[in-house]
Amino acid sequence: MDRQIVLSLFTLSLFASSVNAQQKYSGNSVLDCDSDDRDGPSPAFLYACNGNRRACRAFLIFKSRPPYDSVPTISALLSSGQEEVARANNVTRLAVFPTEKEVIVPVNCSCSGQYYRAVSAFPIAGANDTYFTVANDTYQGLSTCDALKRANQHGEFELERASELRVPLRCACPTRNQTGNGVRYLLTYSINWNDNITGIGERFNASAEAILMENGFSGANPTIFPFTTILVPLTTAPSSLQTKVTYQKQPSSTPPPYVSPRREPDRKLYLAVGAAAGGLLVIVFAAFACVLWHQKRKAVVPQFQGQAIGKSASPVDLHFEIASLEEILKVFVFEEIKKATQNFSSRNRIQGSVFRGAFGQETLAVKRVSRDVSNEVNILKKINHFNLIRLRGFCEFNGCYYLVFEYMSHGSLRGWLSSGKSSKKTRSWSHRINIALDVANGLHYLHSFTKPAYVHKDINSSNILLNGDLRAKIANFGLARVARRETSSACPASHHGGARGYISPEYIKAGLVTSKTDVYGFGVMLLELITGKDAVILQDRREVLLSAAIASAMERDDAEMEILQSFIDPRLERSGSVLAMRMVRLSLTCLAHEPTRRPGMEEIVATLLKIQADLKALEIQPPHSKLGKRV
Numbered sequence: 001m002d003r004q005i006v007l008s009l010f011t012l013s014l015f016a017s018s019v020n021a022q023q024k025y026s027g028n029s030v031l032d033c034d035s036d037d038r039d040g041p042s043p044a045f046l047y048a049c050n051g052n053r054r055a056c057r058a059f060l061i062f063k064s065r066p067p068y069d070s071v072p073t074i075s076a077l078l079s080s081g082q083e084e085v086a087r088a089n090n091v092t093r094l095a096v097f098p099t100e101k102e103v104i105v106p107v108n109c110s111c112s113g114q115y116y117r118a119v120s121a122f123p124i125a126g127a128n129d130t131y132f133t134v135a136n137d138t139y140q141g142l143s144t145c146d147a148l149k150r151a152n153q154h155g156e157f158e159l160e161r162a163s164e165l166r167v168p169l170r171c172a173c174p175t176r177n178q179t180g181n182g183v184r185y186l187l188t189y190s191i192n193w194n195d196n197i198t199g200i201g202e203r204f205n206a207s208a209e210a211i212l213m214e215n216g217f218s219g220a221n222p223t224i225f226p227f228t229t230i231l232v233p234l235t236t237a238p239s240s241l242q243t244k245v246t247y248q249k250q251p252s253s254t255p256p257p258y259v260s261p262r263r264e265p266d267r268k269l270y271l272a273v274g275a276a277a278g279g280l281l282v283i284v285f286a287a288f289a290c291v292l293w294h295q296k297r298k299a300v301v302p303q304f305q306g307q308a309i310g311k312s313a314s315p316v317d318l319h320f321e322i323a324s325l326e327e328i329l330k331v332f333v334f335e336e337i338k339k340a341t342q343n344f345s346s347r348n349r350i351q352g353s354v355f356r357g358a359f360g361q362e363t364l365a366v367k368r369v370s371r372d373v374s375n376e377v378n379i380l381k382k383i384n385h386f387n388l389i390r391l392r393g394f395c396e397f398n399g400c401y402y403l404v405f406e407y408m409s410h411g412s413l414r415g416w417l418s419s420g421k422s423s424k425k426t427r428s429w430s431h432r433i434n435i436a437l438d439v440a441n442g443l444h445y446l447h448s449f450t451k452p453a454y455v456h457k458d459i460n461s462s463n464i465l466l467n468g469d470l471r472a473k474i475a476n477f478g479l480a481r482v483a484r485r486e487t488s489s490a491c492p493a494s495h496h497g498g499a500r501g502y503i504s505p506e507y508i509k510a511g512l513v514t515s516k517t518d519v520y521g522f523g524v525m526l527l528e529l530i531t532g533k534d535a536v537i538l539q540d541r542r543e544v545l546l547s548a549a550i551a552s553a554m555e556r557d558d559a560e561m562e563i564l565q566s567f568i569d570p571r572l573e574r575s576g577s578v579l580a581m582r583m584v585r586l587s588l589t590c591l592a593h594e595p596t597r598r599p600g601m602e603e604i605v606a607t608l609l610k611i612q613a614d615l616k617a618l619e620i621q622p623p624h625s626k627l628g629k630r631v
Contacts (some may be wrong), residue, residue: 016389022175022186022233023047024216026144028225033145035134037114045147046115047231051173052074056120058109058171059187059238060086060142063246064097067612068138070441071095077106077138079120080167090240094445096386102243109171117147117168129617131160134167141190141227142169170229178214178233186214187232191224192246203242219560295474312429329381330393330404337395337402341366351415356407364392364408373401376477383450389465389475408473410466413525417532422571429573429615431470432529436583437608438472439464443522444601446474447515451591455481455513460499460519460535461528483515489630501535501545505593516595522604523547523590530583532569547591550584 002421006086025044029035035044060078068077071093075082086093088104098102103468107118122134135141149243151166174183197217201208210222215230226229255513295501340357341348348355353368368481373394380391410416413435425431439459446454456478458461465475504520506512524535537546550567568580586607592598599607 017263022050022178022214022216023172025224025230026223026228028228030141030146030228031132031136035146035150041114045144045150045202046117046168046170047172049111049114049116050175051116052176052179053173055108055110056106056173058173058281059185059234060105060107060118060169060171061189061243062103062105062142063140063190064099064103065102066099067232067609067616069097069099069101071470071629074103074105074610077120077122078107078142079118080107082107088238088240089243092385094385094441094449096441098245100246102246104238104240104243107169107171115147115168116170116172120167120169122167124159124163131159134165135158136227139167139169139228139409142188143167144170147360172231174233175355181270182235183210183233185234185237187234187238188229189232190229191226193226195224195226197222197224200230200232204234204237204238205242206234215312241519247584253321303589309360329391332395332402332404334395334402335395337366337388337397337404341363350411350513357404359404365407366406367403367405368400370400371478373403373478375480377403379454379477379480383446383454385442385445386471387438387473388445389473389477406473408465408475409468410470412462413464413466413472413528414461414534416466416470417528417569418534425470426571427573429579430612432572433583433608433612433615435464435466435470435472435603436526436529437612439474439522439525440601440605440608442472442474443515443518444605447483447518447601453515453517454480455483456480456501456518456521457513457523458502459518460502461525462499464525481513483513499535501547504595506595512595514595515600516598519590519598519601519604520595522601523587523598526583526587526590530569530580530587531567532571533567547587551588551591554588579611579618582611 022081024043029042029044035042036463037045043050062074062078064070064074068074071082071086071089071091074080074097075085082093084106085103086095088106089095089097091097109116109118122138131145131152135143135145135148147168147170148165151168170188172186172188174186178186187204189204197211200206201211210233211230212222214233279578296429336359337357338344340359341355344355348357350365352357355366356367357364377391377394380389384390389408390406391403393404394408395404402420419426443456443459446456456474456477459474463474463476465473467473502521502524504512504517507517524547527533527550528535531550533546535546536543538544539549539550553567586604590598590604
């Protein structure tokens with residue numbers, strides 16, 4: 001009886017306080033596009049401008065979904081600074097998040113008319129975009145159909161006429177009462193299936209009562225709908241430890257929210273895309289932990305002195321140089337290496353001098369080398385990026401060096417492409433574009449975000465390794481060097497750098513090495529992804545470069561038909577082949593004879609992201625769609 005009285009009093013207090021609530025919960029009204037606010041602010045639009053301040057710092061929760069699954073792409077989509085997003089989530093500026101990982105996005109929230117909003121911009125990807133799909137599919141309910149209609153002049157189903165949409169994001173500032181109670185920030189949280197007020201409050205250190213009151217709920221156990229948002233009052237900025245990986249799966253016991261009849265096809269489409277995205281979870285969180293651990297150790301870890309160690313360096317000097325990494329990398333005992341690889345058994349051989357080793361419960365790769373490895377180790381200890389192979393440790397024994405790397409279960413890209421197997425993964429354009437993006441992101445990091453910047457100098461499909469999820473990492477840094485403009489007086493034949501078919505013209509001619517050297521190799525690798533062929537192929541019974549053959553085909557009037565019929569990997573799905581010409585043209589710009597005419601990796605990443613977004617849209621287009629034919 002006492003419990004019922006307390007519950008009744010609490011419910012009454014909520015009802016009384018809802019009049020003065022921070023905001024009103026929208027319910028499923030945001031899923032319609034025909035609301036009006038003639039009688040005052042409507043939660044179907046944005047949050048009302050009723051706070052203590054007209055502008056403030058606010059936070060959004062956005063779930064990582066390709067192509068918006070990295071710090072740069074999420075920052076661009078939500079118009080937040082990359083450094084701020086990286087800092088809020090305790091990751092690096094180029095971090096890639098697992099699919100459906102909650103990402104904290106700081107925004108500047110301010111009043112405009114009767115509503116709070118943070119303003120972003122969205123480039124229209126194709127004819128399939130509507131205000132409804134942009135608000136709910138792309139922005140995950142952080143904007144609304146009604147707010148988008150008001151902010152833009154185009155008709156609801158005529159967005160292909162626009163190149164960009166103005167997107168008001170749902171945010172708010174604390175009221176005077178909230179500020180008095182210690183609330184400093186409001187977090188806009190997008191509801192997931194199986195979410196409840198108590199669980200959300202526990203994660204973000206906010207009481208259920210405070211959340212109920214600030215969202216104007218009139219009961220202690222309200223119904224909340226996926227794809228809608230609530231505000232979570234916070235006394236401190238949100239932490240990455242409070243976020244999680246979510247799964248968009250509708251429980252059978254939960255009735256679906258109301259959807260306007262004319263929006264039903266779009267709604268089903270979103271559920272299908274959401275379910276598919278949930279199944280593509282990529283586990284990379286451990287890499288983020290490694291980044292954090294490395295940063296914490298950095299202040300106390302001995303560093304390389306930066307001097308070049310040539311071939312004349314003695315084993316003692318070289319070992320001393322590598323030993324300075326002892327605080328970062330594990331120094332393995334040779335017997336441990338020998339036992340893990342079963343005495344370098346042929347059964348454990350991956351390729352050449354690389355062996356698979358069982359180190360306790362973990363499988364790692366061991367690379368045995370007899371040459372000077374100081375350059376490779378020196379670079380690998382300075383870089384830390386998901387798309388670059390990670391060096392775990394080393395061992396020196398009898399003048400040989402054993403480098404221990406993370407294990408990549410799918411081997412090299414070259415081996416994967418030439419295996420001849422036809423499976424769902426080998427047929428998928430999506431996987432190949434993801435691989436290209438992974439390599440591009442790794443090179444972008446090397447060229448632009450390391451100090452000093454580096455050139456890999458040996459980008460080819462054999463040096464791209466694939467893990468169990470077909471995520472790509474760049475390996476073999478034996479030829480890598482600091483990026484600087486440099487020529488050599490040696491004859492071209494004496495240059496050491498790159499595999500046949502990948503070497504840039506300026507390096508062959510004069511030994512010139514810049515970041516555009518890697519861009520050239522990337523262009524060849526991109527052609528391999530499209531065609532499945534080697535960099536050197538047989539044509540009319542003679543060996544020719546794949547790049548030269550395709551460039552020649554492109555010069556003819558029937559170039560597109562030639563490419564589609566003769567070069568594209570026959571295993572690939574036909575539905576994505578309409579985008580192949582855009583990828584071919586991108587690769588050929590990377591192969592321009594003059595280095596200055598080649599794009600930088602930042603531009604390449606942006607182009608691939610656009611192709612990836614168009615492929616995703618194409619996969620859900622009706623058969624008569626013309627989306628993929630745009631170049």
